[in-house]
Amino acid sequence: xxxxxxxxxxxxxxxxxxxxxxxxxxxxxxxxxxxxxxxxxxxxxxxxxxxxxxxxxxxxxxxxxxxxxxxxxxxxxxxxxxxxxxxxxxxxxxxxxxxxxxxxxxxxxxxxxxxxxxxxxxxxxxxxxxxxxxxxxxxxxxxxxxxxxxxxxxxxxxxxxxxxxxxxxxxxxxxxxxxxxxxxxxxxxxxxxxxxxxxxxxxxxxxxxxxxxxxxxxxxxxxxxxxxxxxxxxxxxxxxxxxxxxxxxxxxxxxxxxxxxxxxxxxxxxxxxxxxxxxxxxxxxxxxxxxxxxxxxxxxxxxx
Amino acid sequence: xxxxxxxxxxxxxxxxxxxxxxxxxxxxxxxxxxxxxxxxxxxxxxxxxxxxxxxxxxxxxxxxxxxxxxxxxxxxxxxxxxxxxxxxxxxxxxxxxxxxxxxxxxxxxxxxxxxxxxxxxxxxxxxxxxxxxxxxxxxxxx
Numbered sequence: 001x002x003x004x005x006x007x008x009x010x011x012x013x014x015x016x017x018x019x020x021x022x023x024x025x026x027x028x029x030x031x032x033x034x035x036x037x038x039x040x041x042x043x044x045x046x047x048x049x050x051x052x053x054x055x056x057x058x059x060x061x062x063x064x065x066x067x068x069x070x071x072x073x074x075x076x077x078x079x080x081x082x083x084x085x086x087x088x089x090x091x092x093x094x095x096x097x098x099x100x101x102x103x104x105x106x107x108x109x110x111x112x113x114x115x116x117x118x119x120x121x122x123x124x125x126x127x128x129x130x131x132x133x134x135x136x137x138x139x140x141x142x143x144x145x146x147x148x149x150x151x152x153x154x155x156x157x158x159x160x161x162x163x164x165x166x167x168x169x170x171x172x173x174x175x176x177x178x179x180x181x182x183x184x185x186x187x188x189x190x191x192x193x194x195x196x197x198x199x200x201x202x203x204x205x206x207x208x209x210x211x212x213x214x215x216x217x218x219x220x221x222x223x224x225x226x227x228x229x230x231x232x233x234x235x236x237x238x239x240x241x242x243x244x245x246x247x248x249x250x251x252x253x254x255x256x257x258x259x260x261x262x263x264x265x266x267x268x269x270x271x272x273x274x275x276x277x278x279x280x281x282x283x284x285x286x287x288x289x290x291x292x293x294x295x296x297x298x299x300x301x302x303x304x
Numbered sequence: 305x306x307x308x309x310x311x312x313x314x315x316x317x318x319x320x321x322x323x324x325x326x327x328x329x330x331x332x333x334x335x336x337x338x339x340x341x342x343x344x345x346x347x348x349x350x351x352x353x354x355x356x357x358x359x360x361x362x363x364x365x366x367x368x369x370x371x372x373x374x375x376x377x378x379x380x381x382x383x384x385x386x387x388x389x390x391x392x393x394x395x396x397x398x399x400x401x402x403x404x405x406x407x408x409x410x411x412x413x414x415x416x417x418x419x420x421x422x423x424x425x426x427x428x429x430x431x432x433x434x435x436x437x438x439x440x441x442x443x444x445x446x
Contacts, residue, residue, distance in 0.1 A: 084411065085418075106436020106437045110415070192433070196425065
């Protein structure tokens with residue numbers, strides 16, 4: 001029985017296999033429409049996340065399976081004080097696979113240690129979000145055709161942005177990858193990501209506050225939202241939230257085949273005018289998320 | 305000050321002066337019924353002063369934790385009045401309920417019954433991280 005808590009748990013071969021399955025799903029959706037017939041996905045969302053939850057649910061429905069669960073902690077037994085471990089044991093009686101989002105870091109790991117069915121981490125606090133990374137990787141593969149020799153700009157909240165940490169971990173395993181880390185001083189990538197992932201893998205990276213200056217060399221620009229819920233006080237949030245807004249003038253010096261990504265939801269960090277630019281890939285990225293979640297569900301349930 | 309030698313048992317030697325009671329507690333020696341002697345601020349040629357714990361019983365103790373708390377200690381196993389094994393301690397791979405995670409966003413901050421587990425992620429720099437949230441443990445002071 002296998003779970004997915006951290007993207008690093010997947011070998012490069014497994015990632016390749018998931019991507020191959022997702023591409024086959026895109027080409028042959030009918031072939032997969034009954035693969036999960038009779039199976040149930042439990043979506044345990046202890047904090048609201050419309051997009052990720054709907055993506056998981058759409059993925060399961062398109063595989064012919066069913067979905068049960070809750071979308072906020074107040075409608076679950078945790079509101080009565082039930083532990084994550086007990087919830088995981090109980091849900092194991094009713095479903096075949098769990099997708100869990102939780103505001104506390106490590107909660108999905110605790111669930112996987114207690115469940116008797118696979119658990120997928122659908123985001124735990126500011127920590128990990130492996131299925132978003134799967135969506136990111138499929139987008140990069142479809143847009144660039146490769147994972148090596150890419151210069152990737154990560155912009156915005158790099159401190160609390162779990163999607164950023166997971167993407168760095170995943171892309172650091174490929175050759176010739178360079179990161180440009182663009183953020184205000186207060187929201188820089190945590191030191192453990194630099195020492196344990198970037199330095200350990202000998203990955204080249206620079207830290208800068210200057211989005212425009214970094215633009216010309218980027219193959220990929222990954223924008224992130226500065227999330228209000230990750231701050232302890234509103235003053236810090238208000239001061240930093242508008243630090244980096246991507247608009248058309250800022251893209252003037254960008255490569256013609258730049259791939260602009262964003263995990264969504266967007267607030268105002270990408271101007272809506274950028275949406276019609278052919279370099280904008282973020283809505284396609286959301287769609288890719290569904291395909292990769294389908295591939296992942298099949299893999300964890302052992303369905304070929 | 306001299307303390308009688310023990311015949312069969314264990315001597316935890318070269319404990320940093322003043323930390324003997326802490327190690328006594330961490331090793332849960334209170335649960336043993338055999339004679340135990342804690343020497344505090346004993347003179348030492350090597351260290352000036354040291355603490356020492358002598359356990360007068362042929363027991364097996366998991367002393368891995370000592371490598372994290374006080375890495376210079378030595379553990380001597382005594383049989384028939386002679387030292388049959390002298391071992392230095394190494395850093396344990398896992399620390400269970402030794403230190404607590406300080407990250408307010410960690411699941412252990414709200415689920416008190418969970419074991420506090422830290423794993424050794426960088427041996428060279430003695431770095432331990434929380435199993436659940438990967439937050440770095442604060443450096444142990446010596």
